[in-house]
Amino acid sequence: MTAKAEETRERIVDAALQLFREKGFDETTMRDIAAAAGVATGAAYYYFRSKEELVMAFYMRTAEEARTLMPELIGRNTDLRKRLHAAIGLKLSQFAEHRRLLIALVRIGIDPKHPLSPFGRETAPLREESIDAFRDALEGANVKIPKELRAELPNLLWLYQMGIILFWIFDESPGQKKTETLLDGTLDLIVRLIRLSSLPLMGPVRRRLLNTLRAVTV
Amino acid sequence: MTAKAEETRERIVDAALQLFREKGFDETTMRDIAAAAGVATGAAYYYFRSKEELVMAFYMRTAEEARTLMPELIGRNTDLRKRLHAAIGLKLSQFAEHRRLLIALVRIGIDPKHPLSPFGRETAPLREESIDAFRDALEGANVKIPKELRAELPNLLWLYQMGIILFWIFDESPGQKKTETLLDGTLDLIVRLIRLSSLPLMGPVRRRLLNTLRAVTV
Numbered sequence: 001m002t003a004k005a006e007e008t009r010e011r012i013v014d015a016a017l018q019l020f021r022e023k024g025f026d027e028t029t030m031r032d033i034a035a036a037a038g039v040a041t042g043a044a045y046y047y048f049r050s051k052e053e054l055v056m057a058f059y060m061r062t063a064e065e066a067r068t069l070m071p072e073l074i075g076r077n078t079d080l081r082k083r084l085h086a087a088i089g090l091k092l093s094q095f096a097e098h099r100r101l102l103i104a105l106v107r108i109g110i111d112p113k114h115p116l117s118p119f120g121r122e123t124a125p126l127r128e129e130s131i132d133a134f135r136d137a138l139e140g141a142n143v144k145i146p147k148e149l150r151a152e153l154p155n156l157l158w159l160y161q162m163g164i165i166l167f168w169i170f171d172e173s174p175g176q177k178k179t180e181t182l183l184d185g186t187l188d189l190i191v192r193l194i195r196l197s198s199l200p201l202m203g204p205v206r207r208r209l210l211n212t213l214r215a216v217t218v
Numbered sequence: 219m220t221a222k223a224e225e226t227r228e229r230i231v232d233a234a235l236q237l238f239r240e241k242g243f244d245e246t247t248m249r250d251i252a253a254a255a256g257v258a259t260g261a262a263y264y265y266f267r268s269k270e271e272l273v274m275a276f277y278m279r280t281a282e283e284a285r286t287l288m289p290e291l292i293g294r295n296t297d298l299r300k301r302l303h304a305a306i307g308l309k310l311s312q313f314a315e316h317r318r319l320l321i322a323l324v325r326i327g328i329d330p331k332h333p334l335s336p337f338g339r340e341t342a343p344l345r346e347e348s349i350d351a352f353r354d355a356l357e358g359a360n361v362k363i364p365k366e367l368r369a370e371l372p373n374l375l376w377l378y379q380m381g382i383i384l385f386w387i388f389d390e391s392p393g394q395k396k397t398e399t400l401l402d403g404t405l406d407l408i409v410r411l412i413r414l415s416s417l418p419l420m421g422p423v424r425r426r427l428l429n430t431l432r433a434v435t436v
Binding site: 181201 | 330331384385396399404411414
């Protein structure tokens with residue numbers, strides 16, 4: 001792609017995100033987006049076949065930004081709770097101005113068969129990258145992870161992150177303060193439970209967790 | 219309501235549920251429902267102002283059935299795992315033939331502000347009833363519940379049930395076998411964790427859980 005084409009493409013994404021924010025996702029048409037970006041409707045369709053492709057471009061942009069910022073944020077500290085807080089906090093701050101878009105997306109994204117679902121096939125590479133951030137956060141942190149949990153724990157933390165994002169999307173408290181309270185409290189609990197999971201008495205719990213996860217994710 | 223009116227009302231609900239199952243919720247109109255029930259469209263609107271009210275009637279019917287069946291199912295056994303399995307299993311079996319309707323409902327129900335959301339204000343009495351079933355299951359079961367968790371645990375179990383139902387709605391394995399595996403495995407884990415939660419070493423975990431729940435549910 002030429003520099004000029006790349007610039008036009010980015011301008012269309014910017015225009016789309018602004019319209020999704022101001023008018024709403026369902027209420028915005030490709031024609032609106034083209035007009036706001038100052039290109040012909042046909043040109044907009046040349047870059048993006050649908051609004052869905054524009055959402056995918058938003059996902060990619062967020063992932064790319066996280067790829068740049070995440071290592072430094074995680075590397076700042078060896079405290080596991082702080083590392084997890086930084087990883088999830090980055091996602092929430094990236095989404096902050098797109099809350100309205102996410103409310104529209106959650107309705108379609110809850111279905112794993114939808115191409116824009118975070119649980120679906122089409123978004124697998126982005127999901128894997130997000131899971132890897134949790135793998136990095138666990139690696140070299142100040143909490144010993146039982147060997148048998150190392151492979152699965154990043155997946156569970158990702159699922160937990162999705163729960164926090166879901167809560168945040170519908171959190172109507174001023175400045176989404178409740179999400180912050182929930183994140184602080186549950187991260188504290190999670191880190192405590194990870195620590196406890198190393199105890200010999202937790203052996204049966206670890207094994208039951210693992211075989212359940214394996215059986216349902218095949 | 220006269221016996222005849224009651225009978226007509228039930229016939230309209232039956233017709234609606236059959237159409238939601240065969241055609242889908244979004245694709246069914248009040249006119250279709252009236253025709254299938256053998257009443258004039260105006261008569262259908264006399265009983266139900268919208269399809270949404272018909273869904274609420276479906277919720278009520280399910281709750282009423284559970285009210286009759288639940289005590290006997292829970293009372294059969296003092297084993298907590300079996301009691302919880304019976305309570306959640308009943309809900310899943312009630313929903314079994316309405317999976318298609320639930321797929322449509324999950325998209326709107328995920329938003330707590332929607333009147334049909336299980337998390338919303340309008341469904342609070344039904345939610346409370348469902349939470350009470352978990353309270354009854356815990357009461358007199360073979361597992362000691364730490365005193366400080368007694369008030370909140372039924373709410374958490376209800377939230378867990380919602381997670382299982384969500385997984386089930388999108389479970390494409392034959393006969394939704396994966397949901398059964400997930401239910402068995404996670405119930406085993408939950409009962410193990412409830413048992414462990416009585417240990418003195420779990421005191422800080424219990425307190426952190428409680429103050430987080432209180433802070434976010436105010």
